[in-house]
Amino acid sequence: MAKALISKADLERIALQDNHVHRCFNSSLSTAERKGIIASNPMARIEQLPSAGESDHGLALDEADLKSLVTGLKPSATMYVPVAVDASTGVRRNELLAFRWADFSDGAKTLKVERALEITKKFGLRYKPPKTWRGKRTIALDDCTVALLVAEREKHQRIMAGIPDGAEVDLTLVKLPDDALIFPARPGAGQDFDFAKPRDPSGFSKAFRRAADALGFAGFEFHHLRGTHATLLLDKGVPVHTVAERIGDDPAVLLRNYAKRKRKQTADTSVATVINDLSAGIFGS
Structure with a gap:
């Protein structure tokens, strides 16, 4: 049965927190890559959670x-x-x-x-x-x-x-x-x-x-x-x-x-x- 396991509000909070962490790490590692401290930015290969406005598009019943x-x-x-x-x-x-x-x-x-x-x-x-x-x-x-x-x-x-x-x-x-x-x-x-x-x-x-x-x-x-x-x-x-x-x-x-x-x-x-x-x-x- 196609039901949500967590509420929409909880999912939105998780998405916002995840995206904030993603942006912080991405910014820091991008700077490190640009300065030659690291060879590449691993955050570029990590997928973000959908934004709050898109967090519930997957909910559909059969x-x-x-x-x-x-x-x-x-x-x-x-x-x-x-x-x-x-x-x-x-x-x-x-x-x-x-x-x-x-x-x-x-x-x-x-x-x-x-x-x-x-x-x-x-x-x-x-x-x-x-x-x-x-x-x-x-x-x-x-x-x-x-x-x-x-x-x-x-x-x-x-x-x-x-x-x-x-x-x-x-x-x-x-x-x-x-x-x-x-x-x-x-x-x-x-x-x-x-x-x-x-x-x-x-x-x-x-x-x-x-x-x-x-x-x-x-x-x-x-x-x-x-x-x-x-x-x-x-x-x-x-x-x-x-x-x-x-x-x-x-x-x-x-x-x-x-x-x-x-x-x-x-x-x-x-x-x-x-x-x-x-x-x-x-x-x-």
């Missing part, structure tokens, strides 16, 4: 573990659907939490990434456009994810219209607000359901980490789902540029991170087939 993680969250009314959608799309956390129902098309089987949440000191939580032109994109969805989102939308429509579960009504007549989020914040005690109130991203990540730890995936962070999604697609032979376009990343960066995971590639397959097969495995179909 299909079996991803299925265990996603299905293990089914009892959670607040975590299962967003985690399942993220596992099948590879979107960033702040993109996921900024999705509106207006971005979803069950007919076209797509989700549009138009914005992302941003945490600021001055303005608090707010929306921002994608950082680069790659970030604004339309993501193709598999049948399982479409069905999951349709069911979630129907829940919101029932809440909106005050219709109890099980009551047979034409929900197409119930219109959600234009700014209604797919994954809004849950109301507190005595509060009304606010369809446009976003979840706190940090709180969401912490809740995921607790849930993942409880399922035996200690050290697996929410953002690792993005790398897992990309890795599984690349392992199945989907071209790098296609995967990069799907997750809104630079192909060169994606390939570099993928290489660090040292995964085995398999036969080439069309992305639509791969995504549907991958989703079927995740959802246990």
Whole structure:
């Protein structure tokens, strides 16, 4: 099972300490080499640990573990659907939490990434456009994810219209607000359901980490789902540029991170087939 043995924070501290020692020795021995005290600098042949910003690129689950993680969250009314959608799309956390129902098309089987949440000191939580032109994109969805989102939308429509579960009504007549989020914040005690109130991203990540730890995936962070999604697609032979376009990343960066995971590639397959097969495995179909 692909799990981290130490925490991300510990790994970052180790990387920083190792790189500091590497730089000190390298500087000293380079001076000694330049002055002719030693024949060559042995530090030039020693590999550094990745920097703190790259220390967790290797964390990716295989299909079996991803299925265990996603299905293990089914009892959670607040975590299962967003985690399942993220596992099948590879979107960033702040993109996921900024999705509106207006971005979803069950007919076209797509989700549009138009914005992302941003945490600021001055303005608090707010929306921002994608950082680069790659970030604004339309993501193709598999049948399982479409069905999951349709069911979630129907829940919101029932809440909106005050219709109890099980009551047979034409929900197409119930219109959600234009700014209604797919994954809004849950109301507190005595509060009304606010369809446009976003979840706190940090709180969401912490809740995921607790849930993942409880399922035996200690050290697996929410953002690792993005790398897992990309890795599984690349392992199945989907071209790098296609995967990069799907997750809104630079192909060169994606390939570099993928290489660090040292995964085995398999036969080439069309992305639509791969995504549907991958989703079927995740959802246990």
